[in-house]
Amino acid sequence: MTDIPSGTQFQGIIPGNDYKNKKSSLLNSLSPIYSIEDIAAASGGGALTVATLTLQGTTAATTSQAIYGINVIDTATVSNLATRLPAPTTGKQTTFVNTSSMSILVFPSVTGGKINGVVDGYASIPNDGQPYVFSCVQNPLPGAWVWSPPATGQIQLPTISVAHTNGTGTSAWGVGKAGAQLINPAGANWYDNLSVSGLGTLTFNVISGSAPGQDYWSSLTNIVGTRQLVNTKVYSNFLASDSPAPSSIRPTIGRFVAYHTGTNSYANYTASGVNISTSTADGGVATPNGPLNNPVEIGDVGTIYNIQPANLVQVPPAQTDDMGPENYFTFNIGIHPLMATKTYKFDIFLEHT
Numbered sequence: 001m002t003d004i005p006s007g008t009q010f011q012g013i014i015p016g017n018d019y020k021n022k023k024s025s026l027l028n029s030l031s032p033i034y035s036i037e038d039i040a041a042a043s044g045g046g047a048l049t050v051a052t053l054t055l056q057g058t059t060a061a062t063t064s065q066a067i068y069g070i071n072v073i074d075t076a077t078v079s080n081l082a083t084r085l086p087a088p089t090t091g092k093q094t095t096f097v098n099t100s101s102m103s104i105l106v107f108p109s110v111t112g113g114k115i116n117g118v119v120d121g122y123a124s125i126p127n128d129g130q131p132y133v134f135s136c137v138q139n140p141l142p143g144a145w146v147w148s149p150p151a152t153g154q155i156q157l158p159t160i161s162v163a164h165t166n167g168t169g170t171s172a173w174g175v176g177k178a179g180a181q182l183i184n185p186a187g188a189n190w191y192d193n194l195s196v197s198g199l200g201t202l203t204f205n206v207i208s209g210s211a212p213g214q215d216y217w218s219s220l221t222n223i224v225g226t227r228q229l230v231n232t233k234v235y236s237n238f239l240a241s242d243s244p245a246p247s248s249i250r251p252t253i254g255r256f257v258a259y260h261t262g263t264n265s266y267a268n269y270t271a272s273g274v275n276i277s278t279s280t281a282d283g284g285v286a287t288p289n290g291p292l293n294n295p296v297e298i299g300d301v302g303t304i305y306n307i308q309p310a311n312l313v314q315v316p317p318a319q320t321d322d323m324g325p326e327n328y329f330t331f332n333i334g335i336h337p338l339m340a341t342k343t344y345k346f347d348i349f350l351e352h353t
Contacts, residue, residue, distance in 0.1 A: 048095075055080045060107040060120065068094050070131070076100035085109045088136045088143025096134070098127045103228060103310070103321075106134070112142035124309050126150055126228060126353050152230045152351040159298070160346045162333055170335040173256075176348070226324040229310040233349040234274045237296045238304050240286065242340040250277035250284070250304070251344060254332040257322075271321065271329070274308040276346075282306065298345050323352045 049069035055076055056064040064083040071083075071094065082105045086094055098104055106123040108115060115121045115134075125132055130150065138144035158176035234253055240246040255271045275282040283306050290301040299305075310321045323329070335344055 053083060053096075055083050055104060057082050058105070060084070060111070060122070062107065065109070066094050066096070066106070068092050070095045070097060073098045073100050073104055073125075076102050076104050076127070078102075081105055082107060085113070085115075085134060085136075085143075085145055088113070088139035088141065088145070090136055090139045093133050093135045096125050096132045097129060098125045098132075099129045100127050102127055108142060108145070110142045114138075114142070114144040116146055117144075122309070123147060123149070124230065126230075128353065149230070150353060152353060153227065154349055154351045157331075157348040157350075160331070160333060160348065161343055162335055162346075163343045164335040164339060164341060166339065166341045167337055169337045171332065172335075173330060173332040175330055226322050226327065227352040229321040229323055229350060229352055231310065231349075231351040232274050232308045233305070233351065234276060234308075235298050235305040235347045235349075236276050236303055237298045237300065237342075237345045238276050239296060239302050240278050240304065242342065242344075243336070244338055246304075247277050247279035247282075249336045249338050250275060250279075250282075251336075251339075251346070252276075252334040253346065253348070254334075256330050256332065258328045274306050276304045276306055278304065283308065295342065298347050323350070 049067060051067050051069060051071060053066055053071040053073050054064055055073065056062045058079065058081060060082075062082040062084055066083050066086055068086050068089075073096065076098075081102065084107050086092075087109050096104075096106065104125050104127075106115070106125060107113075108120065112119060115123055123132075123134075128150065132147060132150070134145045134147040136143060136145055160172065160174065160176040162170055162172045164170040232255065236251065238251055243249045253274045253276065255274075257271045275284065277284045278286065284304045285306065287299060287301055287303050287305060290299055291297075292300050292302065296303065329350075331348065333344075333346060
């Protein structure tokens, strides 16, 4: 690539001008001529650099950093799957092509950077071998970037309703199907009440002696092959006024999975969860516009929702974000004792590759 010193100024010389540089040797040496192709190459308009990117760590503290060009990722593990964007330069682009065995995480170059408008957010790049381009739209540091996430499939669970009385904590789990919602099961923890066994047909055993059916879990039976979770979206009728401290006392939504282990059984795992709060750490947002019904309905103005990107580093093993016919999932919703008396409602959407 032609090395054009920073600060060089240019005066156009039209094609066919035979008088270009017909000056003294000294003036000619101080006035090198560059073609428009040289300028394009020097500004990044030439061939892109392609490099294999080595990942490091699982958080924004990663020491791995992408280049301006095409970053090829052929290796990722549950302990090394993160990288950072290059130092921001407005108008420049970097591309990721992930051919490894799992999704990877891309963070801003420094703390405070934005990805698609989210400060200190991250992007999850699936291992589909497709190019994903990040464009810098703001510099200097911390910088801002935009990109187009992959197209996703989406399923919506039936609305889960949880009747709660102030003064006593409420716990519900299920997937919102008719009859597939158990409120306040016996036992101190959800895992005290549930065990899963059998291949193909799931059997659930509850300490109280009742036996809820497999509708308490759900799977994606209408897709071919295994997909990966991209986002969990939760919309609710929870208002900040329902809690004495909405940033810390709020509904919690835990996601749990059971999948075929290859030994004729299914194992239970805690997976990525979503909190519904006004805390910036949780990422909850109040709906800015809309009606306000009485009683309040999901999506009314002021109700809290959250969109949680999948993050394979939250809980091992990596398969907790796998989705498919043999990957079952369910949800546990907790309502804090100090929250207001009302029936809390939740619409849950699962986006997948």
